Amino acid sequence: MKLFDSLSKEKIELPKSNVKIYSCGPTVYDLIHIGNTRPIFIGDVIVRALTAAKTNINFLMNITDIDDKIINRAIEHKTSDIDLAKKYTKKFLSDLNDLQVVMPNKIIPISSRIDTIIDFIDDLVKNESAYFSEGSVYFEIEKFKDEYGKISHQKLDELIDGVRIENDQNKKSPLDFALWKATSVGRKFLTKWSSGRPGWHTECVALIDEYFGDTIDIHIGGTDLRFPHHENERIQFMARNQKKLSRIWFHVGHVLFDGQKMSKSVGNIITIDDFLAENNVNDLRYVMLVNKYSQQTNLTYDLIAQAKKWNERNESLFRKINWMLAIDELSMTNDNPIDDDFNIIDFRKEAMEALNDDLNTAKAISVVDAAIKYLNNKIKNGFVDESFNMLNEVLAILGFDYEIKNLAADEIHEIKKWQKLVQTKKFEEADALRKKLLKKKII
Template identity: 50%
Template structure:
């Protein structure tokens, strides 16, 4: 498989017997929005494809359940931070299920790893890469000139103090970032430096170090996290272990809503739960997969309508084959699909080549369109070859979840009755029965 590595800024071939994958999860102070869903669905495609190819993997997803926003929201609602975080962690798990995301190998809340974080930070201090000042612990980037900033491709010295970094007189360098934060508010833990809680940037570095014990293969996240979060995460891991954190850094592009970058501060986010309720999971999958994952993506009503039309078209085809074979009107045959010159259609070979080529899902969508067109022609001839089974395989790898009902005897009798009414030219009755069959997700 060839993927675009954001660190090297080039395509990198990866071929290992067991993939180690990490994806940045949410801070559970609120519901996740569709921008949060993009890296999750991107990782899900990778995981599903590995399973399809029978390649083993370990996939870790974190949950940030320690955060200033959680403290603030819990105080506003007069509940504990733990209770507030649990409410939105449960909501996140429900969103994962509704997004048809395969369960990661492990989902870890950072609050369960405080002891390990303390050891991790202490190791950095002992190695001379971190320092304590007035109960706070900072990472010293002064020793990493030329390396720090490599991921985000910028000269950190050019950053203006107070714009993208917080001014703190306790720091040796303005760009040093906090590993352990002294605090009197919110949930805190006792450390050798006093009461406090971990800095956000240390979470992922620790979890990767603790779970995988070595450099991972793929690190997935939104491009908005590249700096400072991923930059800080990477440099800590390198300082502790003297090696690279990940062989490939996979970053997905920004989301915009009606040409305005989606942001909670602008209050133009679309929650996953709201989008799925209104448009369904297949619509969101189509929107993400019909564009290159690295590219920015603008969500508007026209795009949503296009996605729904596509989903409706594919679902109608699957249902037609389903009920057509149930009543014997269509026969599935175990023949290889061929073109007019008797050459085999290499649908699966093409599919694998496209996903191996930096997850070229837009072209896979085009391949599905071609297969659907081919199957529709076959339906008219009452015989459908192996194109149909291959289509089902590809749809499964992409994580689409079509509601194709397993028909019982009553369903089959109703379909036959509907077909008979059409044959008898009793179109009014046929139309009414057809509407009933559609509402029952039968046709």
């Protein structure tokens, strides 16, 4: 598989045997919204496609459970920052379950790795990449000015313009960032520098360093994390280890809602629970995969309707094949699907080729459409061939699951009864039974 690396702006080939992946997890101060699920679903397809190609995955995700946002929200809600972080960590893990994604090999809350982070910062102070000032520790960008800014492809002066003007007199340059912040509010830990807490950018990189101990293959995150977060992660790893953090910096485009950024102030936030109350998780997955991951996706009611229609079409075909096989109306063959020129069509290969070329999920979805069209024609002739297995495999790699159940003897009996009623032209009774079967999701 080749993926586009934001730093080199090239597609980079992944190793065949083992792939190390890190994804910046959520800062647990609130519910995540559906826009946040795009990097999660995209990462999930990478994992599923590589696993299908027999590549071993080591996938780490962090949970940022120590952060200013958590502390500020806790003060606002008159609760403890520890309780608030615990509550939203638990909710995030149940969200991942609801999203039906393959769980990372490890999910580590940052609060469990404070000693690791302190040691990491200490090393940067010792090798003079960072400096101590008024209880806090800052990274000194000036020493790495030739390397800094390479992910976002900006020069130092452009980056300075992009940094919010902060009233932090302790920093040597506006681009310097805090590895350790002295503080008197919220969760804090006593170190030789001060009573304080780590900075977000150091939390991720110290975790990657401890867990993998080496350059990783894919660092996943939303495109908004390029600067400063990913630049800062990268430069710290380089300063401490004299090697690159990741071979591929993989960035997933924004999700807009009706052309606008989802935000509390606009009031257009849709949480996962809100979405799943009215739609299926397959619908959300379709919405997040139907466009190229690197482009932004505009979520509209039309797109959601399109997703529903797509999934309903797939599900009803699978159910139909399921009951027709059960009552021997269809037979299964091992024949390969062939096109009009008698060439074998390999839907699985076509989908994998699309995904292997910088994760073209849009193209893989169009392969599903072609396979469904092909199968619909086959069942008219009374049989299903190998295209059925291929389609199942492609849908599994994309993560769609229609939960088609094995039919019990009494259910098969009812289907046969319905078919008999149709044959004997007892349409009223047939229709009543059909409705009952539909309701039970048998047909």
